[in-house]
Amino acid sequence: MLIGMALIAAVLGTAGSAWAIRPDEMLSNPKLEARARTIDKELRCLVCQNESIDDSDADLAHDLRLLVRRRVLAGDTNEQVKQYIVARYGNYVLLKPPFDAETYLLWLGPLGLLLCAAGAATVYYRRTVQAAEAPPISEEERKRISALIGDTESRIKGA
């Protein structure tokens, strides 16, 4: 999206991502090609800004797409293809980071945030309830009440 305002960095040559993947790269077997596309979308183009190799028209992205297809043809599973590339470029190429020591906080963070927010809401709610609860009746007030009630009772009796 073009958000963030008038932004833009055409300098990076990301504008023309329309023809990122080229027909001559595609495998003739539509099933394998579909698998390759799925893998492409999960691999980061290293020289681009937050683009997958599927979106990028960078030269390296082109080479990596070809490599993905070679591995798919060679019979690798999706996971094996990704590992093949990770072995060369590291976890950095995975747009969906793996669950490991580096990323515990990333994956568990949202749950932690949810617990924090829910905890804050609970504490907040309790406090509101406490604050709104009337303080217990003091001795003086009790006397006044019984005096009033007594007063009424005696009047009813009297009537």
Place this chain on the structure above:
Amino acid sequence: MIAEIGLFALILALFVAAVQATVPLIGAARGDTAWMNVDRPAAFAQFCLVSIAFGALIWVHVTSDFSVLNVVQNSNTDKPLLYKITGVWGNHEGSMLLWTFILVLYGMAVSVFGRDLPPGLRARALAVQGMIGFGFLLFILMTSNPFVRIDPAPLNGNGLNPLLQDPGLAFHPPFLYLGYVGFSMAFSFAIAALIEGRVDAAWARWVRPWTLVAWCALTLGIAMGSWWSYYTLGWGGYWAWDPVENASLMPWLAGTALLHSSIVAEKRDTMKSWTIFLAIITFSLSLLGTFLVRSGILTSVHSFANDPQRGIFILTLLAAVTGSSLILYAFRAPALKGGGLFTPISREGGLLFNNVVLSTAAGTVLLGTLYPLFVDALGLGKVSVGPPYFNIVMVPLMAPLFVLMAVGPLLSWKRGDLPDALARLKFAFAATIVAVGTTWLIAGVSSRSLWASAGFGLAAWLFFGSLSEWAGRIGLFRRSFADAFHRARHLPRSAYGMTISHMGLAIVLIGIAGSLAWRTEFLQIMHPGDSATVAGYQLKFTGVENNITGPNYVASRATFIVTRDGRYVAELQPERRLYANPQQPLSTVAIHTNFVSDLYAVLGDPSSDGGFVVHIYHNPLVPWIFFGAVMMVLGGLVSLTDRHHRIGAPLRRLGAKIPMPALKVAAASAVADGAAAHERKGMRGWMYVVPLLGFAVLAGFFIWRLHLVEEGDTPNLIPSVMINKAAPKFDLPPLLAGERGFKTADLRGKVTLVNFFASWCVPCREEHPFLSEITKAGITLVGINYKDRPQDAKAWLAELGDPYPTIAVDAHGRTGIDFGVYGVPESYLIDKNGVIRFKQTGPLTPEIIRKQLIPLAEKLSK
């Protein structure tokens, strides 16, 4: 002259802002009416001055005054008038001025509509607005002056990026800023209330409609940006979870939470310190977005030219605004008294749930956006957080919210009746079953249709749930039609607003679910006369017409005749344009919509045999995303017209009833109460300090990061995972006939530097003269000519000299990939056993060679 007037007006505005930030505040503290009353004229003067400056910048752009640097950098005489105007905010300096202009516009609105506000509240709020204005004006004047002159003036300017030469630029940034900056209203009033030490009905009455204004503008701004990217970038998508997109989504999520909690604050006089907290957070996230985009801390497709110097200034501003308000919050919020009681199952409870989920969502987006920076900064390596992460995390987080969105409005205030509410959702439940069932029936049961049916079911639940709530309120089917009609007419507009907005969101959901599940993509080389079939449509490619001239570009235009079952549907004409200034290609998308789905065509590169790469998407239900978003905004606008938002009426009474001294006493006693409450509760106050601590950590991190960027640390450098691993297997042919090639086994027994280079690589020229030092130091140097044409490589070496004893050729870059090369030049130092010990990404410098490479090689050769 005009530019100087603009600059002068900005400087004056800075002084006026300084007055506005201080005098009314002092006045309010002392109860001095004359000093407090400086606020309105000051806001008015600031508005006039910034308008003059903004007008001056538009004027120099429209008249193409090339003695002004900003015009030279962003404009050109050939540019159509519309883009000369919109180009004003198509760059950093101009967009900051637009930001400030909108800020003073809101300040002006306070002074016009806020005549009847309690004067103390208004004076303090306008003073806070004055402080923000002062900060931004200072920022513009010190780091981003748009009126800088250039001498001698060039004959013509560089022009505007063709991507920005689109009507989208006229609407998207202004609406986005109206949203971002609009949250400053809630913020300023929150700070004013904290200073005053009390939050009363006048406060909530004022904050709610302005939050609604900001929310509508931001929703529209984001939707327009999304649509703009959809119809210009040619990628067929509408949201990419790019950091800059996330920067706008965070304040939207927090602002949506604020919008809902301000309802509770207004109607039930409770959740006040919660609402104030959200007001601070929402505006802080708006500022954070501004900071991230302009600082160079994050890399994004959309960021402005990065400048750490500016980043430091905005960071200081952010720290001042957020830090000081969180400190104030930590001190004052514990004293704010809660109002009405409610049980967990009630309207208040539902809105609290909404707040919990939306805040978590905003926090999650922040986490995902900044996480790569944290990991990098802690030296744990590099991670990417891309769309798959956000999709996985956000869907389960948001889905329960959508489910409860239908239930919440059916619960009454204070104490709701859940069984009754669910009973009233019978119809919505049936509609959900029908939606899911129909999806399976039509699309079959597959993982795709499972996701789609979940989305549709959720949307049906929300849509019909909202409708049921409305029907229940007017007693449709329970009362006579005339009675129901009468009730429908007298239902408050705000109730209609909610129903419309919630239904709009249901429609957005349908659009997202449908487009994710059933998008079809066609990609082929087509020759004139060829036909393609995409999602039941036949597209006949009739050919490409060249040399079509536009105002500042030349285009090639392709024509596709679209038919369905032999009947003519439409003609699609995507173009490839070459803009003159700046010289950039741009491909325009052709879209045919029937309002349910889009047929989307993009023309790619020509192939060698007279064909063209053609990319066609069929995007089902994408138009509904934009309809739904517009409906959400419409709901907000309807709610704004609600009678009780006519701000003056109820406040006049209040303003009159509380004369100033009383207010002062109230404030003082509230503070005293606060201190007492603080003591009583003891440890409980800690909760209010947590946000401050969180922010302090974040700010500290940013400072460190900016320092690194300034030191020249490139955030893009990716550490190699190949270090201490055996060099990959390869066997490459030689560049020069008659010489030997190079293979893995040749690495054995000596320390080798493998240097990837190419004649097309500019930085390779930089390191070239120093390569001979390596051979002199006794290191075996091997050049690998990476993805190059042999004749170019030979010519390059003939021109610059050949420092390589051995040169092998990696024509297709496969060996490069095995080494983990991502940008030449790259060099790998390999030890006697063939293990990689060191990698240099980018050109080698004499310093690196002498201080790192040679000592390491000596150690390795022992």
